[in-house]
Amino acid sequence: MFSLSEENYLKAIFHLQTHPKAGVSTNALAEEMQTKASSVTDMVKKLSDKHLVIYKKYQGVYLSDSGRETALQIIRKHRLWEVFLVEKLDFSWDEVHEVAEELEHIKSEKLISELDKFLDYPKRDPHGDPIPDAHGDFQVANKTLLADLTKEEKGTLVGVKDTSPEFLKYLDKNNIALGKTIEVLDKEEFDGSMLIQIEDQSLRVSTMVTANIFIKI
Amino acid sequence: MFSLSEENYLKAIFHLQTHPKAGVSTNALAEEMQTKASSVTDMVKKLSDKHLVIYKKYQGVYLSDSGRETALQIIRKHRLWEVFLVEKLDFSWDEVHEVAEELEHIKSEKLISELDKFLDYPKRDPHGDPIPDAHGDFQVANKTLLADLTKEEKGTLVGVKDTSPEFLKYLDKNNIALGKTIEVLDKEEFDGSMLIQIEDQSLRVSTMVTANIFIKI
DNA sequence: TAAAATATTTAGATACCTCTAATTTTAAAA
């Protein structure tokens, strides 16, 4: 169907396309794909020829409907494999991304539908991100950044924005995990850092942390 | 480490290298890889530069020790994934090969060691082929082709030589499966066909069948 | 708004893996 590179580009465009009005810039895509802008231009033309993206020179790139659909199927596979790795193979949440990056490109409808069934149709991956179903539909959670809470507010940790191993290991070290209750004991106006209560410990965290934790109030 | 093509070539050479004295011919490898002889020559040179094979022009190609080791690790991964697909995801034995061809190239030591553990260290894949361990060691079964049995001999079906979906579906249709006892009721000298007893049914099978079934007496 | 800085695209080249067509080597047959 599509090449490895093509699939990775579609996924990257999807992840960068936060505002549906603005196209994804060549440089942003180059940064995301760890490649050069000129390579991006070439690939984007190819994706455009295949009607996976809408592209006008110097105007940035948008996913077409079929491009979005393809991207969502890859994301579905990625997240299902992450669940498999954590729940069945004892991987920790900071180890799954790299392997899932490879597994997501395996081409078999049956493999994914059976895996989904085997895992009992999980709704979220180990980082709290939603798993699209076979039609590409997924629940958009109503979640808030911890950074946006104010003193004395509290909620449940439902996701992380930064999924780098470094950040995830930091969270592990401090017993911060999905599903736990977090309360803002104090917020420093100067730098935004917070004193938070999580289970029986209180902890001071910087905005590097609070801006990467999703809370459901 | 190695490219997809390189890994597939090593695997193909391993499978073709039945007699350790004779090198694998360019044409045989081209047939196995579904490619042209000229492409094989190019690739074999590249593998030789990387010391994965021993190659002298016009003399055929042999796996080096490191080439053999690499091939065995790919075969290990292939067969472990096959077990996973059959035992955990309800694939039938004629459906697993194609998907395992892709899964075998995922690069993660931990993935395979954890998968091995998850599957409880299986010794054989769904077709009865042995699964090499992490060191590349595996048990060579003492098995005989059904075709080599004579009248009134019997044994257990321990493997199949042809693993094509067509052959496997034929076996399924006739309730011929791994672990079952087969007895030779009669053997036709003219064409080698046999009347066999398998559980409560007797069945006449051609040499196309008997030459692809492994029996342990 | 003109100049400078930044972003993007184009041109030309490389690595990988493949192909066809032509050549060379080896093996088989007369």
Add this chain to the structure above:
DNA sequence: TTTTAAAATTAGAGGTATCTAAATATTTTA
């Protein structure tokens, strides 16, 4: 053993995905 046939290799080229360097377009700044 010479000829013929088969097998293997080389030469030259194409597609994919990438790169560097140069050119062009857009945006920012003065």
